[in-house]
Amino acid sequence: MHFKIPSFTSSVVGIVVVVAATVQVASSAPLGTRQTIDDATVLNYALTLEHIENAFYSGALAKFDAQAFLQAGLPSDARGRFEQIAAHEKAHVDFLTSALGNKATKACVYDLNLNIYAVIPWHETNIISAPLLPGYFAARDPYTDVNSFVALSKLFEGVGVSAYTGAAQLITNKAYLTAAASVLSTEARHASWVASAIGKVNPWSGPLDVPLSLNEVFSLVAPSIVSCPSTNPALPVKAFPALTLNKVAPGKKMSVHHDHHHGHATQKDASGSTFIAFLSGLDTTFVPIEDGHIVVPEWLRGQVYAVATSSATEASDATILAGPAVLQFDFGADGELIE
Structure with missing residues (x-):
């Protein structure tokens, strides 16, 4: 090079x-x-x-x-x-x-x-859990x-x-x-x-x-x-807690678990609700967690990231409670999910 x-x-x-x-x-x-x-x-x-x-x-x-x-x-x-x-x-x-x-x-x-x-x-x-790399594995x-x-x-x-x-x-x-x-x-x-x-x-x-x-x-x-070598200087970051998603599939209802007590979020939704934010391209879709469950957006395709947030409008270091988990929704040349 x-x-x-x-x-x-x-x-x-x-x-x-x-x-x-x-x-x-x-x-x-x-x-x-x-x-x-x-x-x-x-x-x-x-x-x-x-x-x-x-x-x-x-x-x-x-x-x-x-x-x-x-x-x-x-x-x-x-x-x-x-x-x-x-x-x-x-x-x-x-x-x-x-x-x-x-x-x-x-x-x-x-x-x-x-x-x-x-x-x-x-x-x-059956289970998706983060932190990890291949989240749906x-x-x-x-x-x-x-x-x-x-x-x-x-x-x-x-x-x-x-x-x-x-x-x-x-x-x-x-x-x-x-x-x-x-x-x-x-x-x-x-x-x-x-x-x-x-x-x-x-x-x-x-x-x-x-x-x-x-x-x-x-x-x-x-x-x-x-x-790591003791001479290596420190990285100014922290890891978010784990996010566990159960039985993940586009368009389906699934259960969610995360340890929100150890999250770093400094901003919260006025309702006190929590959400799963799906990151796809430059778009972020927020789905409220209700009774420990959400419905996964049916249009998701490819490599998608999911984080639990305290906000319905922002997925950032200030609002993330847990995750990300990496989701992989493979699709064919026709755009349909590969089953």
Whole structure:
């Protein structure tokens, strides 16, 4: 990769994601008042995600040889393409590390079996729970077999696209913004190829992708991070509590559970009600939780995110109570859900 962006000087503070008892945050202030996020923070946030993807692909390819991919029923060129994706993720790590210099966050120890779920079609779903990556999945080791790896790859890439899309608004330097856009477009190609060429489902969710906030993405990836070098500086975010959705299907009634007592919401609806906000493209649809249940909008398609909120009009760090959960509603060329 030959595109050059300026390196950061020693005065810039980097970040890293850490979880559980070892989690480090830059401040204990409420989410809405935490320190300003600068360009270095955004690039280190991106590097944190790239480290996870790099570890995920290198681990899978070390375990599954070409014969394993063929035995899984995948095309003969599938493993070669995944090798190229792995090389891209490694290049992204090297690229961002070079740009950040000695302030670049280092790789952590990862457990990709922790709260990672393997694919079950939407119409067979019983439980959706977050934090996790593939939100509509049942517990399963992503390295159990090639198909589990492929399913998680699709979700990783989709979340990566939403992460870069959401972070773009925080970047002020045009060179850094161009660099991030260059990575984003490649991640989107990865997601489309895995879904369409390998998964034989929709290569996109619609005309627009979902932008996720730093805190929303952190809530999704944090469970996979076990520990990090002590020299890594802290990330100014917090994870939201888990959101559990039972028997999810478009147009169907489902039950909802979340631990709202540990949420970070600072804004509440005047009625005191809570809602599930479905994030699809740039649209957000709010559905009130009534007696622990909601009806899922029947028009939802593709990769959708769900969060519990204290507001009927806003899904932000100030109103989110739990989530996000990642929902996948695959559809065919006719636009109809694949059952």
